[in-house]
Amino acid sequence: MTTGATELEASSTGPAGALPVVLIHGFPFDRRMWEPQVRALKGRFRLLTYDVRGLGRSRVGDGQYTMELYVDDLMSVLDGMGVDRAVGCGLSMGGYILLRALEREPERFLGAVLCDTRSQPDTDEGRIERARTIRRLKEEGHDPFLKGFVPRVLAPATLRDQPDVVERVEAMARDTSIRGMCGALLAMAARTDTTPSLGRIRVPVLVLVGERDALTDPEVAREMADRIPEADLRVLPGAGHLSNLERPEGFNRALGQFLERVEAR
Numbered sequence: 072m073t074t075g076a077t078e079l080e081a082s083s084t085g086p087a088g089a090l091p092v093v094l095i096h097g098f099p100f101d102r103r104m105w106e107p108q109v110r111a112l113k114g115r116f117r118l119l120t121y122d123v124r125g126l127g128r129s130r131v132g133d134g135q136y137t138m139e140l141y142v143d144d145l146m147s148v149l150d151g152m153g154v155d156r157a158v159g160c161g162l163s164m165g166g167y168i169l170l171r172a173l174e175r176e177p178e179r180f181l182g183a184v185l186c187d188t189r190s191q192p193d194t195d196e197g198r199i200e201r202a203r204t205i206r207r208l209k210e211e212g213h214d215p216f217l218k219g220f221v222p223r224v225l226a227p228a229t230l231r232d233q234p235d236v237v238e239r240v241e242a243m244a245r246d247t248s249i250r251g252m253c254g255a256l257l258a259m260a261a262r263t264d265t266t267p268s269l270g271r272i273r274v275p276v277l278v279l280v281g282e283r284d285a286l287t288d289p290e291v292a293r294e295m296a297d298r299i300p301e302a303d304l305r306v307l308p309g310a311g312h313l314s315n316l317e318r319p320e321g322f323n324r325a326l327g328q329f330l331e332r333v334e335a336r
């Protein structure tokens with residue numbers, strides 16, 4: 072389905088009356104990133120997936136995005152699907168969007184799953200690195216970027232033993248427009264610090280992180296979970312930054328158990 076007002080590609084899978092769960096993908100991917108979760112959990116929950124503006128099949132437009140706009144889009148996906156309150160599940164950049172949405176629109180959430188993400192904004196060094204990445208993407212296109220990016224987001228064992236995952240990740244990123252990617256990098260570089268509001272989150276939270284996540288390591292995840300009143304932390308053995316694709320069984324088990332707990336409240 073395309074939600075008319077915002078031209079975002081979105082899908083809803085699973086029983087209409089089931090607990091709604093909105094899955095927010097990471098950079099520079101699209102909603103296909105959640106295929107292993109949709110396949111495993113669609114019998115029990117209503118899974119909403121969408122392509123973040125500028126990525127996947129959603130409209131690229133002028134390429135000028137902010138976290139605020141991404142949160143507006145998330146709200147319009149929920150509204151477009153007729154969903155008042157949902158569990159949010161965001162990975163990495165999806166987690167940045169979800170953290171800001173929890174801060175800004177807390178009444179829309181029944182629970183949250185924060186995967187391989189952090190509440191802190193970029194450091195100055197990180198912002199300068201984003202600017203370099205933007206320049207390189209514009210000058211050289213996808214492939215040189217992917218050469219550096221893929222080994223950072225996948226664990227060494229995944230790179231060695233799961234060529235299908237490597238291929239899938241590269242294919243999704245190659246499918247994404249350079250302008251959309253640059254816009255996402257700018258939005259991430261300008262995002263605010265959501266750490267001060269972690270203590271005000273009033274819904275159950277699951278923090279999931281790959282044991283070998285080199286971008287947002289388990290210590291970062293632990294610190295974030297410690298600040299949230301009702302949070303559990305699960306570290307997924309052997310997984311890197313894209314834990315849902317690298318270790319789908321463990322990820323789905325943890326996610327499914329958490330959603331059952333939210334549903335039972």
Ligand code: MLT
Nearest residue numbers: 097098162163164165259
């Ligand atoms: C992501 O995985 O969504 C991004 O790599 C996160 C980031 O660059 O901060």
